[in-house]
Amino acid sequence: MTDKLLAFDAEHIWHPYSAIGSGLPVFPVVSAQGVRLRLADGRELIDGMASWWCVIHGYNHPRLNQAITDQLGHMAHIMFGGLTHAPAVGLAERLIRLTPEPLQKVFFADSGSVSVEAALKMAIQYWHSRGQGQKQRFLSVRNGYHGDTFGAMSVCDPINGMHSLFNGVLPRQFFVPAPQRPFGQVCNEADLAPLAEILQRHGHEIAAVIIEPVVQGAGGMRFYSADYLVHLRRLCDRHQVLLIFDEIATGFGRTGRLFALEHAAVCPDILCLGKALTGGYLTLAAVLTSTEVSQVIGQGEPGLFMHGPTFMANPLACALANASIDLLLESPWQQRVACIEQGLQQGLAPCCQLAGVREVRVLGAIGVVELEQPVDMRRIQPALVEAGVWVRPFGRLVYLMPPLIMQETDLTFLTQAVCQVLEDYLNAEPGQGYRR
Numbered sequence: 001m002t003d004k005l006l007a008f009d010a011e012h013i014w015h016p017y018s019a020i021g022s023g024l025p026v027f028p029v030v031s032a033q034g035v036r037l038r039l040a041d042g043r044e045l046i047d048g049m050a051s052w053w054c055v056i057h058g059y060n061h062p063r064l065n066q067a068i069t070d071q072l073g074h075m076a077h078i079m080f081g082g083l084t085h086a087p088a089v090g091l092a093e094r095l096i097r098l099t100p101e102p103l104q105k106v107f108f109a110d111s112g113s114v115s116v117e118a119a120l121k122m123a124i125q126y127w128h129s130r131g132q133g134q135k136q137r138f139l140s141v142r143n144g145y146h147g148d149t150f151g152a153m154s155v156c157d158p159i160n161g162m163h164s165l166f167n168g169v170l171p172r173q174f175f176v177p178a179p180q181r182p183f184g185q186v187c188n189e190a191d192l193a194p195l196a197e198i199l200q201r202h203g204h205e206i207a208a209v210i211i212e213p214v215v216q217g218a219g220g221m222r223f224y225s226a227d228y229l230v231h232l233r234r235l236c237d238r239h240q241v242l243l244i245f246d247e248i249a250t251g252f253g254r255t256g257r258l259f260a261l262e263h264a265a266v267c268p269d270i271l272c273l274g275k276a277l278t279g280g281y282l283t284l285a286a287v288l289t290s291t292e293v294s295q296v297i298g299q300g301e302p303g304l305f306m307h308g309p310t311f312m313a314n315p316l317a318c319a320l321a322n323a324s325i326d327l328l329l330e331s332p333w334q335q336r337v338a339c340i341e342q343g344l345q346q347g348l349a350p351c352c353q354l355a356g357v358r359e360v361r362v363l364g365a366i367g368v369v370e371l372e373q374p375v376d377m378r379r380i381q382p383a384l385v386e387a388g389v390w391v392r393p394f395g396r397l398v399y400l401m402p403p404l405i406m407q408e409t410d411l412t413f414l415t416q417a418v419c420q421v422l423e424d425y426l427n428a429e430p431g432q433g434y435r436r
């Protein structure tokens, strides 16, 4: 049975960032519970990925199961054009309450990438409505990741995002180097000068700056000075450019604050949320804006925000998001994230001793081991599974962002497995892996 399934999969189905026929293994999962994935052959893996930042409460959670079951009894979906429902209103209320006070308006989108598209379009429409239709370009920092659709792709890191491949179709945006000052330190002139320069020279054609606050996720898993955001906010104001924060990865506790913007106490004009929004059950994203942004768009030409996904504010997804947020806020999540942070720091520290490891860094419930060379997925992925953990490295990065409910013993197992696999992996690598 499983063999047939795998054979069909290998021949016909694309996985994220994959080639059909690559021969890279995929592992069939039959169920998931808490922090464990159960494979078809009966093995259980401790999940170090929270299914790409989403599953903050663990899998198969009774409260979330109940929320979706209850909502299913009322309605799975209705169109949002001309209709509304309590789950959407309840969710908007929660998001407005939890985010900085100026963010008062909510647009629901069906995925992170689409929320980024909506945010970019809002910024363009805002300036259009203010008679500045030439402000249609965006400024971003290198090593950013904002999604896979065209607009989102145009503001991703040009190298990681393979801009050369889509040369003719991608809008050309402005980029500055990624901030180099690490998290916890004040920002410096070297980081700010390129920003100031581009905004000075091109502010008249830039609609917004878009950035992931504090943590750059899929573009490099980097943590940078929160202070940078304070200066960025000032520069945007000075040059009449909107500020968009992409908290799709960082939102809902991952960095030790409910939202990463809290590290800097900076409020953007537009905020994108996604990923952990529904606790990892269904796809849903949200764009929050200030009253000013929504009013200006509403008063301009055509007087409407030009976006409206078919599955906008899907009631099942909204009901899950409400339950997930309530569950998070009722839980001692700050304590949990602090424990995970400590566990990751201690547990991953031995990796620093391995030749072939460039750096180990931890922030909140995110632990990163950066290697000197890109990992060979063909070797490392099966080794991690063999060790009983689900970890999905990319490029030079082996990283962990477990469900926020992970207990100490499971976390210890996870970090020990990663350290051991990396040691074996690097030892087998010519010229690497010996103890320094």
Ligand SMILES: *Cc1c(COP(=O)(O)O)cnc(C)c1O
Residues within 6 Å of the ligand: 111, 112, 113, 114, 116, 145, 146, 147, 148, 212, 217, 218, 246, 247, 248, 249, 274, 275
């Ligand atoms: C994952 C991610 C996105 C894209 O979200 P999708 O739901 O995959 O479309 C955008 N921005 C950031 C920061 C992300 O981590």
